[in-house]
Amino acid sequence: MTNKPDIATIDAAHRPARVQTVADAVSLAIHEHRLAPGTKLGEDDLAEIYGVSRTIVRAALQSLAHGQLVEIRRNRGAFVAQPSPHEAREVFEARELLEPRTARSAALHATPADVDILRTHIANEHAAIAVKDRGRALFLSGRFHIEIARIANQATIAGFIETLIARSSLIIALYWRRESALCESHAHHSLVQAIADNDGQRAEELMRSHLVDLHSTLDLHHAAPTGATLKDILR
Amino acid sequence: MTNKPDIATIDAAHRPARVQTVADAVSLAIHEHRLAPGTKLGEDDLAEIYGVSRTIVRAALQSLAHGQLVEIRRNRGAFVAQPSPHEAREVFEARELLEPRTARSAALHATPADVDILRTHIANEHAAIAVKDRGRALFLSGRFHIEIARIANQATIAGFIETLIARSSLIIALYWRRESALCESHAHHSLVQAIADNDGQRAEELMRSHLVDLHSTLDLHHAAPTGATLKDILR
DNA sequence: GGGCGCAATATTGTATACAATCAGAAGACG
DNA sequence: CGTCTTCTGATTGTATACAATATTGCGCCC
Numbered sequence: 132m133t134n135k136p137d138i139a140t141i142d143a144a145h146r147p148a149r150v151q152t153v154a155d156a157v158s159l160a161i162h163e164h165r166l167a168p169g170t171k172l173g174e175d176d177l178a179e180i181y182g183v184s185r186t187i188v189r190a191a192l193q194s195l196a197h198g199q200l201v202e203i204r205r206n207r208g209a210f211v212a213q214p215s216p217h218e219a220r221e222v223f224e225a226r227e228l229l230e231p232r233t234a235r236s237a238a239l240h241a242t243p244a245d246v247d248i249l250r251t252h253i254a255n256e257h258a259a260i261a262v263k264d265r266g267r268a269l270f271l272s273g274r275f276h277i278e279i280a281r282i283a284n285q286a287t288i289a290g291f292i293e294t295l296i297a298r299s300s301l302i303i304a305l306y307w308r309r310e311s312a313l314c315e316s317h318a319h320h321s322l323v324q325a326i327a328d329n330d331g332q333r334a335e336e337l338m339r340s341h342l343v344d345l346h347s348t349l350d351l352h353h354a355a356p357t358g359a360t361l362k363d364i365l366r
Numbered sequence: 367m368t369n370k371p372d373i374a375t376i377d378a379a380h381r382p383a384r385v386q387t388v389a390d391a392v393s394l395a396i397h398e399h400r401l402a403p404g405t406k407l408g409e410d411d412l413a414e415i416y417g418v419s420r421t422i423v424r425a426a427l428q429s430l431a432h433g434q435l436v437e438i439r440r441n442r443g444a445f446v447a448q449p450s451p452h453e454a455r456e457v458f459e460a461r462e463l464l465e466p467r468t469a470r471s472a473a474l475h476a477t478p479a480d481v482d483i484l485r486t487h488i489a490n491e492h493a494a495i496a497v498k499d500r501g502r503a504l505f506l507s508g509r510f511h512i513e514i515a516r517i518a519n520q521a522t523i524a525g526f527i528e529t530l531i532a533r534s535s536l537i538i539a540l541y542w543r544r545e546s547a548l549c550e551s552h553a554h555h556s557l558v559q560a561i562a563d564n565d566g567q568r569a570e571e572l573m574r575s576h577l578v579d580l581h582s583t584l585d586l587h588h589a590a591p592t593g594a595t596l597k598d599i600l601r
Numbered sequence: 602g603g604g605c606g607c608a609a610t611a612t613t614g615t616a617t618a619c620a621a622t623c624a625g626a627a628g629a630c631g
Numbered sequence: 632c633g634t635c636t637t638c639t640g641a642t643t644g645t646a647t648a649c650a651a652t653a654t655t656g657c658g659c660c661c
Binding site for chain 3: 147149184185186187205207208
């Protein structure tokens with residue numbers, strides 16, 4: 132059994148538990164699209180919701196801001212980030228640079244146990260889709276990519292990918308085209324197969340095409356429909 | 367004039383000014399090797415030094431911890447990070463993946479003004495070396511790489527590179543071999559030339575070989591000599 | 602004399618109180 | 632009637648006080 136730290140808890144050890152709890156909760160809500168881009172995250176509100184003081188909430192928000200899930204405007208508060216089309220392009224370019232290489236590496240390192248985990252992820256994803264829980268399906272889809280980075284055993288790059296996927300969730304919330312839908316399942320499935328076969332070359336190619344696919348289903352021109360405050364849309 | 371945000375201040379806008387001030391000061395001290403890896407960063411000490419409350423110091427330390435310049439151990443305090451040999455390898459692998467591509471992009475985007483900035487950087491670096499201020503030379507050398515990422519106009523990747531360079535500074539502090547020294551100047555010089563010529567291919571290759579060079583001057587086996595506490599070495 | 606346990610001290614984690622700043626509404630003026 | 636000003640309320644920024652936890656030094660027992 133190799134000693135791979137869990138990516139999701141990579142920062143957890145050195146951050147006070149409650150701060151992490153709040154950060155995780157908000158992060159999850161954003162990933163599941165329960166919090167739309169642009170939504171204001173008032174400190175007092177969050178403090179009350181989670182039963183902690185503003186001190187904790189502030190630390191959590193700063194943590195999220197560092198990962199660019201949240202934008203903090205001085206003296207104005209924290210808001211769920213709204214990546215611009217330019218940022219969206221950057222994020223996907225970065226993913227297309229990092230993830231294929233990482234997928235290859237994962238394919239070469241993967242143990243049967245790792246493959247099992249990936250298959251479980253896919254199963255959960257399907258289950259979520261079956262229940263029409265699109266938010267959760269999206270979250271799990273992201274976790275799938277993160278899991279691959281973890282398997283690759285390069286914590287540094289995995290950390291980068293994790294933040295890119297987090298931002299991708301926001302980008303999808305903003306720029307996803309209705310028409311295209313759950314076309315992903317197949318891509319993930321064949322990717323796991325390549326990894327199970329330890330076929331690095333194929334895993335790399337599949338990941339690349341998967342990302343290009345994903346990128347192409349975005350409509351970076353017609354951004355709009357953040358369901359947030361009307362004010363925010365009109366201003 | 368293009369509208370490229372200054373990398374160094376990318377987070378500054380949304381972070382309270384004083385927090386950023388403290389974080390920058392500590393970060394600079396680490397980059398210049400005035401703070402050795404493993405050094406304890408007591409909250410009260412820093413608070414007194416910079417004339418702010420622990421609230422500010424804590425926020426600054428958490429920010430630095432996120433960039434992995436500082437390690438925060440629960441209930442135990444903050445310490446200047448000590449990257450392991452494995453981490454060191456990861457960091458340089460990541461740099462070798464990201465920076466050559468970025469250098470190419472920079473070469474294609476660079477304006478004469480950008481080139482001037484780079485040349486100025488090199489001049490400052492030489493000046494620092496002339497005065498035997500090795501710490502500052504190192505800091506400037508890092509900034510040179512960051513500047514290239516900025517010119518490439520990909521803020522996301524530039525941000526990653528920035529954190530990698532910060533960690534590289536720690537790695538150099540820990541694993542640098544005495545024998546090899548200021549061999550870098552030439553590499554930076556020819557790199558600027560390639561960028562000035564808008565020769566992306568050449569810039570990419572030069573950056574790659576420069577990084578491989580740098581990587582090879584590290585001795586990842588004989589780590590030691592952190593001037594910090596004896597305890598820290600022996601434990 | 603050496604090792605262990607406990608108390609004293611120091612340091613970090615959290616909550617709260619106060620100050621600074623901003624957003625919005627009422628009112629004055631053109 | 633619309634625009635600008637000013638004031639009020641709400642929200643964030645900072646400092647401090649208290650609680651929880653770790654570290655250190657002393658004394659005790661073996």
